[in-house]
Amino acid sequence: MAKLSSPATFALILLNLAAFFGVTFMHSRELWLALGLNIYFLEKLYLFQPLTSIFMHAGAGHLLMNMIFLYQVGTMSELYLGTKKFIIFYIVGGVLTQILSFIxxxxxxxxxxxxxLVGAxxxxxxxxxxxxxSVLYSDKKAWFGYFAIVVAMSFLPLxxxxxxxxxxxxxxxxxxCLYAKFYLKRADEILR
Structure with a gap:
């Protein structure tokens, strides 16, 4: 049997699917609000919300788009970082992103x-x-092209x-970007 090249990425996809279908099947708005990131984080001290909200999605379309993107960038990131570093980066960085978004x-x-606040x-x-x-450090046009994708996916839906x-x-x-700049070796340094 072939070994998965990105087991953590596939595990994250399965976890997102399980969370979405579990909450959808239970028809529980209260559970969805408890697991998303909202004012309950402060009022009810739901300190788990920055983590659980990464796995909650607002609908099937939201889930599908995020899982396609997770498959694409998750697979590349996991191959680049290695499985252990990838999962730590995804969880810790994802929680930090949610906390800063909440603020x-x-x-x-x-x-x-x-x-x-829900979604990955x-x-x-x-x-x-x-x-x-980390990969496009010397190609500024490509870097800005990738940034333009983030701008487009942020504002076109609005x-x-x-x-x-x-x-x-x-x-x-x-x-x-900050993690790559200060904590990762550039791709050319790895290939030397």
Missing amino acids: YIYFAFENEKFIN SGALCMLFGMLAT LMGINVAWYAHFIGWSIG
Whole structure:
């Protein structure tokens, strides 16, 4: 039997699918709100929310888009970092992205309605930023091209009236770029 080249990526995809279908099957809005990241994080001390919210999605389309992107950038990231470093980076960086996104929405949308932050896109943009910075470090045009993709996926849905946590995309991208710049060897150094 062939060995999976990216077992952690496939495990994350399965975990996202299980979380989505589990919550959907249970028809529990309360559970969805408990596992998303929202004001309950502070009011009810749901300290698990920055982690669980990465695996919650707002609908089948949201899940599908994120899982396609996770397969693409997750597989490349896992091959580049190695399975152990990849899973630690994804979880720790994803939680950090969610916490910083929560801080942003807490202050920026102070008088707004209840906001429930869900989805893996911030963590996925973090992987994308890490790959762009560590692999494309010398090709500025390509790096800006990848950044343009993040801008497009952040703002085009807004033009169509779809709520998107655009700030999570940019926070994740920034964390990924900073991680690559300060903690990873560049691709050319590895190949020497």
